[in-house]
Amino acid sequence: MRLELSSTENCVSFHFLIEEHDEAVVANSKMDNTTFTFAGPVGWSIDECHPDHIALAAILCAYPWARDVLHLPFEVSERFSESFAGLRLKVEPCSAKIKPYVSGDNSKPGLAFSGGVDSTAALSVMPKSTIPIFMNRPQKMLTRTLYDKDAALRACDILDTIGYNVQVLDCDLEYLRSPIGFPTDLANAVPLILTATWFDIDSIAFGTVLESLYSVGRKEFKEYSKTSHYKVWWKPFAGAGIDLNFPVGGVSEVGTELICAKSKIGFIAQSCIRGTWENPCMNCWKCFRKEMIKSGLNLKEYSLPVMKKMLAARDVKKQIKLIPIKHENVLLFSAQRLRDKELPPSIASRLDYKEDLSALMKWYSPSRDFIYPSHLEATERNLIMLLGVMDEKDLAMIEEWSMKEWLESLERIQEDKRTESTN
């Protein structure tokens, strides 16, 4: 694949030229458009941007479909180019003349901010100097979507009033893909990456939680440094001088809800992207999970009629049937704490899980390895103050998380059923 750039004032367009060996369709995602545009803050221009950062932004957008090499219309530093050693995609050309990016003495952490609970919890534990950047997706004509950014924009307004240097920057990179969405899970940081030099940013944070970083709640716990996600992305961000930073990587979805209930800015959070400000849709999977967690934590009164109504929604019906359910541990935690309430049968049937999951209310401290060192002290202090830290027993519960046996037993039951029906 080849990259071309065009720009006027504070706008830059990335054009991807597909080559023969590239793949336009991978799994369920198709490269539908080959151009996206980003608008930086007033006064910013693409010339302010370090070449390694432009290249990293391009890779986050083209990675699923590009093969072998991304040819750039400019040179990148050797440090950045070398960070792709061993990966299936390379960047060219590179030159010793390009000095790697080094942030200033008073550099700040950046956060790819979504307005949701996890992202707001991340901001709550990060230093006050953090710059949250919200990627504002323009609404295109002729596109029917349930997506509503009202709540996120209100959250940004409030952060601005409180004194955060919050940025709402337009970028349409989600239209590269069909179905519409981020080409890679880190692509929502593209506006932050492209303005890293402008704002003197030293690290790129996400609201990624324990369930996602360590696969807790999935089939089996996985140490993050051994995952393919780490192997692909950790070094390229470090090579670009803007390290990955996961402030709530050791915090469960249960914990991010607790942080938001306790922190000063927590009230701005809303995870539902279908409802409006303070008016979540109450029909989507996120709303259902958040309702369960809040009731489980006693942050909200449990209501069986509300639960039943949500369980009748199409999206929720589909998700609850999955085995395992997405973030199953979080639902189990909530179900355990709502044990004496009348639960809908689909939830009650999962209550035979014996292990005590109260550790999910605390911080999993080994995740400090994935918090940017310069801001670790402040972040750690906030995490301990708001949540407390897991003890030995809690750590073991997390690291021994496995649904393997249970899933295999389910497979055996199904296999037996199949054999019976064929006999």
Ligand SMILES: [Zn+2]
């Ligand atoms: Zn919703």
